[in-house]
Amino acid sequence: SYVVTQPPSVSVAPGQTARITCGGNNIGSKSVHWYQQKPGQAPVLVVFDDSDRPSGIPERFSGSNSGNTATLTISRVEAGDEADYYCQAWDISDHPYVFGTGTKVTVL
Amino acid sequence: EVQLLESGGGLVQPGGSLRLSCAASGFTFSNYAMSWVRQAPGKGLEWVSAISGSGTNTYYADSVKGRFPISRDNSKNTLFLQMNSLRAEDTAVYYCARELPTDYSSVIDYWGQGTLVTVSS
Numbered sequence: 563s564y565v566v567t568q569p570p571s572v573s574v575a576p577g578q579t580a581r582i583t584c585g586g587n588n589i590g591s592k593s594v595h596w597y598q599q600k601p602g603q604a605p606v607l608v609v610f611d612d613s614d615r616p617s618g619i620p621e622r623f624s625g626s627n628s629g630n631t632a633t634l635t636i637s638r639v640e641a642g643d644e645a646d647y648y649c650q651a652w653d654i655s656d657h658p659y660v661f662g663t664g665t666k667v668t669v670l
Numbered sequence: 671e672v673q674l675l676e677s678g679g680g681l682v683q684p685g686g687s688l689r690l691s692c693a694a695s696g697f698t699f700s701n702y703a704m705s706w707v708r709q710a711p712g713k714g715l716e717w718v719s720a721i722s723g724s725g726t727n728t729y730y731a732d733s734v735k736g737r738f739p740i741s742r743d744n745s746k747n748t749l750f751l752q753m754n755s756l757r758a759e760d761t762a763v764y765y766c767a768r769e770l771p772t773d774y775s776s777v778i779d780y781w782g783q784g785t786l787v788t789v790s791s
Contacts (some may be wrong), residue, residue: 563732593775597715604765604781605715611774648715652775659705664714 566651566662573668574639582665584632584649594632595650596625598643605648609634636667644669672696672780674766679785686756686789692749692766692782700724700744703769705778706751708762716762719751720769734760756789763787 566586574580584594594612597605608619612627622637632651636643649662678690690706705720719740720729728740741750749766763784770779 593772593777595775595777597778599715604783605778606781607777607779610777610779611772614772616779646714650778652777654775659717659720661707661715661717 564651564653564660566649566660568647568649568662568665570663571666571668573670574636575670576639576641578639580636580639580643580667582634582636582647582649582667584634584651584662585630586632586651586660587630589630589632589651590628591653592627593652594625594627595652596623596634597648597650598645599648600645608647639667639669641669643667672768674768674780674782676764676766676782676785679764679787681788681790682756683791684757684789688753688756688787690751690753690764690766690785690787694747694749694766694768697768699742699747703771703776704742704749705767705769706738706740706749707765707767707778707781708760709765709784710759710762713762718764721749753787756787758789761787761789 596609598608599605608623609625613625624635626633648664673695675693706718721740725742737755739752765784766782767778768780769776
């Protein structure tokens with residue numbers, strides 16, 4: 563089955579930019595979604611279809627996808643952005659749906 | 671307001687069975703595919719199973735295929751996961767999730783709060 567990899571952790575200072583990668587073979591041909599999960603809570607969708615944001619998600623969250631890498635970018639990082647982030651690569655032919663391994667974002 | 675409320679989790683011995691339920695409200699349940707996603711303690715998300723809005727089509731992760739049939743009752747707005755032949759590695763929080771079709775894909779846009787299943791003797 564399709565494999566998607568993420569770095570285990572990313573550290574960033576408040577006000578700076580965090581970039582979280584999601585790697586997979588030709589992932590640029592798939593739709594990538596991103597979820598934020600804080601401790602003890604259910605995941606929350608922050609970006610879908612590579613770069614679209616659900617209503618209520620700040621513009622600080624943006625996404626891109628090309629080649630073998632998709633990227634979630636968090637601009638002007640705040641303490642409240644500290645969480646685990648998971649990518650999900652979606653393709654109509656992919657069952658099971660595949661989640662990435664997850665990245666813990668730490669705000670210094 | 672979309673709400674998904676799971677129930678049915680608990681402690682079960684290896685080889686035992688549990689049936690999870692997910693009561694949905696705030697949307698037309700039969701119009702949406704639904705999924706179960708699990709998360710083992712301290713681990714990442716793992717998609718488990720999905721079912722189309724009508725219930726006609728079902729999909730499973732290899733890890734649960736043949737053991738965890740998924741079903742739904744659209745007249746009662748309820749999703750089910752029958753968990754059989756449980757193993758220690760099935761221990762996890764199980765989330766019920768709604769799938770939203772987009773122009774290009776399908777995305778999980780709402781999650782329940784999860785129900786914990788512990789498989790242990």
